[in-house]
Amino acid sequence: MRVAVTGTPGTGKTTATERLREETDLEVIHLNEVLEEEELYTEVDADRESKIADLDGLAAWLDDAEDAEDAVIESHLAHHFEVDRVAVLRCHPETLEERLLERGETEAKASENAESEALDVILAEAVEEHGLESVYEIDTTDLAPEAVATELEAVVAGDREPSAGEVDFVGYLE
Numbered sequence: 001m002r003v004a005v006t007g008t009p010g011t012g013k014t015t016a017t018e019r020l021r022e023e024t025d026l027e028v029i030h031l032n033e034v035l036e037e038e039e040l041y042t043e044v045d046a047d048r049e050s051k052i053a054d055l056d057g058l059a060a061w062l063d064d065a066e067d068a069e070d071a072v073i074e075s076h077l078a079h080h081f082e083v084d085r086v087a088v089l090r091c092h093p094e095t096l097e098e099r100l101l102e103r104g105e106t107e108a109k110a111s112e113n114a115e116s117e118a119l120d121v122i123l124a125e126a127v128e129e130h131g132l133e134s135v136y137e138i139d140t141t142d143l144a145p146e147a148v149a150t151e152l153e154a155v156v157a158g159d160r161e162p163s164a165g166e167v168d169f170v171g172y173l174e
Ligand SMILES: Nc1ncnc2c1ncn2[C@@H]1O[C@H](COP(=O)(O)OP(=O)(O)OP(=O)(O)O)[C@@H](O)[C@H]1O
Pocket: 007, 008, 009, 010, 011, 012, 013, 014, 015, 016, 075, 076, 099, 100, 102, 103, 140, 143, 144, 145, 148
């Protein structure tokens, strides 16, 4: 079973999957680390000061990595790969913005991500690529990282029903 954990930056993917790694025997792969270690990026986007992932390179790396067969793949890009289930972490845009500013991101990056979260961008991509029956939304706004990890464990174990479209932050944009 390969499960993607995706979501807008700041929804808490890294934090929750680290808890998952500590508390269970699940294999957790942080794609950001793979991208850095294997230099799987095509160019550096100067304006945003971020690297552009080489999606084909990452897909090939996942195909070859023995421990990636049965694993939790964490990244805001994780839903672009071959996986059995997709957990989409969500967070109210205002809370998301606060989390990102606290983490030291710029105002521009924080508000851009808050808007993208309000527009369900990653959820829509996940549903388009994997279908409603494979997507599980987890609203992390009022959940501690341990509780998010518990929800993720339930997704992996098959103890949760697929859910997409239950979280609605569109009012934030009005
Ligand atoms: N459940 C939570 N409740 C409150 N704060 C959280 C929660 N999860 C993470 N945070 C905080 O929010 C910030 C973003 O978390 P984290 O880095 O895990 O997000 P991410 O989704 O992995 O982001 P990125 O895609 O940029 O790697 C961190 O400062 C973290 O401490």
